[in-house]
Amino acid sequence: xxxxxxxxxxxxxxxxxxxxxxxxxxxxxxxxxxxxxxxxxxxxxxxxxxxxxxxxxxxxxxxxxxxxxxxxxxxxxxxxxxxxxxxxxxxxxxxxxxxxxxxxxxxxxxxxxxxxxxxxxxxxxxxxxxxxxxxxxxxxxxxxxxxxxxxxxxxxxxxxxxxxxxxxxxxxxxxxxxxxxxxxxxxxxxxxxxxxxxxxxxxxxxxxxxxxxxxxxxxxxxxxxxxxxxxxxxxxxxxxxxxxxxxxxxxxxxxxxxxxxxxxxxxxxxxxxxxxxxxxxxxxxxxxxxxxxxxxxxxxxxxxxxxxxxxxxxxxxxxxxxxxxxxxxxxxxxxxxxxxxxxxxxxxxxxxxxxx
Amino acid sequence: xxxxxxxxxxxxxxxxxxxxxxxxxxxxxxxxxxxxxxxxxxxxxxxxxxxxxxxxxxxxxxxxxxxxxxxxxxxxxxxxxxxxxxxxxxxxxxxxxxxxxxxxxxxxxxxxxxxxxxxxxxxxxxxxxxxxxxxxxx
Numbered sequence: 001x002x003x004x005x006x007x008x009x010x011x012x013x014x015x016x017x018x019x020x021x022x023x024x025x026x027x028x029x030x031x032x033x034x035x036x037x038x039x040x041x042x043x044x045x046x047x048x049x050x051x052x053x054x055x056x057x058x059x060x061x062x063x064x065x066x067x068x069x070x071x072x073x074x075x076x077x078x079x080x081x082x083x084x085x086x087x088x089x090x091x092x093x094x095x096x097x098x099x100x101x102x103x104x105x106x107x108x109x110x111x112x113x114x115x116x117x118x119x120x121x122x123x124x125x126x127x128x129x130x131x132x133x134x135x136x137x138x139x140x141x142x143x144x145x146x147x148x149x150x151x152x153x154x155x156x157x158x159x160x161x162x163x164x165x166x167x168x169x170x171x172x173x174x175x176x177x178x179x180x181x182x183x184x185x186x187x188x189x190x191x192x193x194x195x196x197x198x199x200x201x202x203x204x205x206x207x208x209x210x211x212x213x214x215x216x217x218x219x220x221x222x223x224x225x226x227x228x229x230x231x232x233x234x235x236x237x238x239x240x241x242x243x244x245x246x247x248x249x250x251x252x253x254x255x256x257x258x259x260x261x262x263x264x265x266x267x268x269x270x271x272x273x274x275x276x277x278x279x280x281x282x283x284x285x286x287x288x289x290x291x292x293x294x295x296x297x298x299x300x301x302x303x304x305x306x307x308x309x310x311x312x313x314x315x316x317x318x319x320x321x322x323x324x325x326x327x328x329x330x331x332x333x334x335x336x337x338x339x340x341x342x343x344x345x346x347x348x349x350x351x352x353x354x355x356x
Numbered sequence: 357x358x359x360x361x362x363x364x365x366x367x368x369x370x371x372x373x374x375x376x377x378x379x380x381x382x383x384x385x386x387x388x389x390x391x392x393x394x395x396x397x398x399x400x401x402x403x404x405x406x407x408x409x410x411x412x413x414x415x416x417x418x419x420x421x422x423x424x425x426x427x428x429x430x431x432x433x434x435x436x437x438x439x440x441x442x443x444x445x446x447x448x449x450x451x452x453x454x455x456x457x458x459x460x461x462x463x464x465x466x467x468x469x470x471x472x473x474x475x476x477x478x479x480x481x482x483x484x485x486x487x488x489x490x491x492x493x494x
Binding site for chain 1: 401412415416417420421422424425438439440441449450451452456
């Protein structure tokens with residue numbers, strides 16, 4: 001364990017559903033039977049093919065099963081391994097790709113109940129994001145209402161690239177419900193593959209797919225700002241998860257510049273967009289798209305204009321770094337403490353209740 | 357401060373603008389329904405000629421995103437280069453009024469009879485007692 005990382009809060013852990021059978025006990029009878037009758041097989045996300053190197057670090061794979069499917073291994077490697085006091089589970093089981101709103105809602109309920117029973121009940125350090133059927137904002141809001149009473153659920157999880165720009169007003173019931181319960185909305189890398197992951201069509205290779213996720217995040221952040229989500233819900237916090245963040249200075253400069261000339265189009269954006277982002281948007285740490293050595297990262301954070309933007313994450317079991325290099329070693333101690341502890345606690349009110 | 361006599365008031369009807377050279381600098385002068393305002397003719401961003409910008413109204417947020425309040429038609433000037441908005445009355449940019457503003461000049465209208473006494477310079481304008489004149493302080 002790296003002593004410099006002790007006590008951190010890991011804001012991006014990926015538990016894997018071992019298989020569809022694991023959810024059967026948590027599905028309502030109609031849907032449990034439908035799994036058998038319709039021959040529903042596993043809902044693994046296309047964004048993370050099981051054998052792709054990115055999907056799991058070699059030393060974090062689980063023999064004969066999906067990486068992230070063993071709670072004991074996840075807690076030992078991701079929490080004990082980095083000395084973290086708590087971790088947030090972001091389950092990427094591909095419920096957001098279903099076409100049926102009702103089926104997606106049923107599977108989301110089962111998945112959240114499975115997370116509570118099989119993970120949260122069994123290790124007090126674990127917290128989770130509420131998986132919602134984004135296909136139906138009303139049903140998604142209902143799931144938030146249902147699950148928000150359990151304060152171990154600390155966030156609402158949305159996929160980065162679903163069916164539409166995330167700022168659209170039709171999705172606002174989700175943000176209203178999240179804001180009502182003080183839950184940040186976490187947007188995680190990944191696509192439903194309804195649309196190409198690039199603005200110009202389908203790429204040929206997985207590398208292109210994953211690299212382009214960063215542009216997808218920029219698209220969604222721009223949509224959230226320009227459509228006025230942050231103005232409508234001033235207490236809402238949005239966390240971009242596994243988005244990368246080193247693109248932020250150039251992105252903010254561009255958004256700020258064009259807002260100055262085109263502000264009248266979106267008058268509800270009543271302050272400079274970088275101010276909005278610095279106040280209401282956070283980013284998980286991994287992947288860090290800079291060299292481990294040198295001061296590039298510090299310069300980027302200086303240009304982004306805040307030391308409160310980053311939340312510690314390992315992105316376990318995804319392979320973003322080797323060994324103990326979850327946190328760039330050359331950061332000043334005060335900044336390490338902010339990233340590991342202070343920023344996560346400030347972002348997630350429900351974590352502060354239990355882990356401050 | 358010296359007061360410069362720029363032009364007969366009749367040369368600048370309501371809703372129009374004119375450019376004058378005041379103490380070696382170009383100033384664009386607006387007549388907003390009988391009230392006169394002057395801006396330095398260089399955008400504080402990158403120096404665009406403000407006198408070539410379109411005027412528009414003030415677009416503000418309504419109660420919720422998607423609702424607009426539109427007011428003060430003709431009182432907002434957009435730089436022709438990058439579209440930045442400036443309030444003709446104050447010179448303040450609409451996007452960041454506390455940070456970015458166009459330099460303003462006080463503009464007044466005086467009768468010709470007032471201009472023969474006091475600190476007025478009328479180098480290029482022939483003043484007659486019967487008419488009114490635009491006066492810029494600089």
